[in-house]
Amino acid sequence: MKLEQMRQKLLSAARAETPADSVPYAFEKRITALLQSQPAADSWALWARALWRAALPCVAVMLLIGAIAGLSSTTNGNGNQTASVEEFPQDFQQTMLAAVDQFEEVW
């Protein structure tokens, strides 16, 4: 059986059928009413919502870093423990600000 021929026949049938372009009664009025009932976008409210949403990931990152700091200090030997805990904030700060340092060096 010629599948391509059959496919072409079916596509011709689909081409022959033009979908209706009728629009439900007063559709445009409904859309306008819907748009007018929507509250205007308040950029401050959006900003506040974004900040609230960002709070949880920030807390999670803080806890994760705290846990890593705690674990790394316990896994080291006793002699190095204090040094490791003291160095961590410096290392962390250095890592976070590496891009800024590099930028300053370039300029």
Added chain:
Amino acid sequence: MERTEAELIAATLQGDAASFEPLVQKYSPRVFATVRRYARREDEVEDIAQEIWIKAHQKLSSFRAEAPFEHWLMRLTVRTCFDFLRKHQRNREAAFSDLSEPENDWLERCGAQPDSASENADAARSLIQRIMEKLPPQSRLVITLLEIEDRSVKEISALTGWSVPLVKVRAFRARAEMRKILARITRDKYL
């Protein structure tokens, strides 16, 4: 005096939602006709059309007026229809055992003597509808635009946001998928 499209758009952007109404009235027939290619149930068609107009209102500030408003709107329409297809991929795995008698007759006639099978038969139209529903969303979209609406690859690329080579690849795959579905129907039927 009747306001121009540019004036209506400018007024809408300044917060006058009523100025959007003439645009909805003018272009809704085109939007509805396009949506009806992808959704069968009238309540779904209405929901999609409503979503398109709400999106059009929200994104109106991104309309640059370099091309006609209608082109921008049709891009939005096609993309919303594609989202609808992706969300409603139902019945794709269902078998073709429930073919109606006219559909079976049409297949038999086309199988025996392809030239004798009419293209205008209702059975052919319902069969193609079933096959389209079995296709993945991107295949259905590309077949509709390329082979049913007779659009060029470049036009499809502009409407969908896909690159020209991607449209060609998807069209090639879609045709193969259609043939595969047809082979399955005929095998189910004759074996």
